[in-house]
Amino acid sequence: MDPDPDRTRAFGEQLLGMLTGGMLTMLIGIGHRTGLFEAAARGPATSSELAERAGLHERYVREWLGAMVTGGIMEYDPADGRHTLPAAHAALLTGATSRNVGPTASSLRTLGSVLPQVERCFTEGGGVPIAEYAAVSAGGLGETWRHIYDEHLVDGFLGRVPGLHERLRAGVRVLDLGCGTGHAVNVMARAFPESTFDGLDIATDAIADAEAERAAMHLPNAAFAVADAAALAPERPYDVITAFDAIHDQAAPEVVLRRIHDALDPDGLFVMIDTNFATRLEDNLADPYAPLSFGISLLFCVPTSIATGGSGLGAMWGREQARRMLADAGFTDVQVFDTPRPQNCMYVCRAEQR
Missing domain, CATH: 3.40.50.150 (Vaccinia Virus protein VP39)
Known part of the structure; x- marks a missing residue:
């Protein structure tokens, strides 16, 4: 039986959204760790101005901004070549608060760093010691909870x-x-x-x-x-x-x-x-937090537990x-x-x- 073309097309669009979200998550992590969001929150800027504010190389900042604008995270005015981080978006991307998703994006980078070890567990069994996560986390795994403790x-x-x-x-x-x-x-x-x-x-x-x-x-x-x-x-x-x-x-x-x-x-x-x-x-099935939590559980909670027996x-x-x-x-x-x-x-x- 041939697949329903409308359903296939809709699922293709869903997959594109997932892949785009995965890429933007990595770039949000970069923006958090390099201070780009904090610099952008200070006001509209060209790529050169933003790079100077953050002390970064313009060519990389320019490409990062392209993803931020086309991904709907920042806005762009072609008349003056300036990029703007809306205040409503900055509320979720800046500051030492639990609303800032930057630390979560950085935590996902840590989980991505141990993907080869977790994939090996699928075929060989066993787990991944927590020390392997600590070695690549640069302190990122606990940053979100630190803000939660401070606030709540x-x-x-x-x-x-x-x-x-x-x-x-x-x-x-x-x-x-x-x-x-x-x-x-x-x-x-x-x-x-x-x-x-x-x-x-x-x-x-x-x-x-x-x-x-x-x-x-x-x-x-x-x-x-x-x-x-x-x-x-x-x-x-x-x-x-x-x-x-x-x-x-x-x-x-x-x-x-x-x-x-x-x-x-x-x-x-x-x-x-x-x-x-x-x-x-x-x-x-209807819980919007479930897919992310299943993924974190798979990439961290389950393998670290199994690694200790x-x-x-x-x-x-x-x-x-x-x-x-x-x-x-x-x-x-x-x-x-x-x-x-x-x-x-x-x-x-x-x-x-x-």
């Missing part, structure tokens, strides 16, 4: 948990699992000086960065340690444990959740921010499976809250009384 962590996330601000102001013991470079811990420690905050991660380099930032911010109530979350067994229970977009990346998430449950005070809280998707594929749970484990695993770990009281980011939700879990 204290009020947008923690502020939505009834009574949590009051407990943190009064002074409690808090642990952040999978803390990475520790920015969330340091933001919380600065906001709630009466509480103490521990950050734990398996990555030695990340913990070194976390400690350096803690020292620079002069935070005596924060501390960091290199450790495996699956071996968590504190001498004293914690009042609050947090995990930001980290549980689905663990090699043994079911073990980690049980360890978290057992490490909490009987009146303690586990606050888990994770991806906001359904477990069943068919329930994600894990099952490769992945970012798309979904709300239903998350609830089941939390219940299996002993959390009988679980509430799910929206967050400032539609692609994330927040599970607030109370331990079963022991």
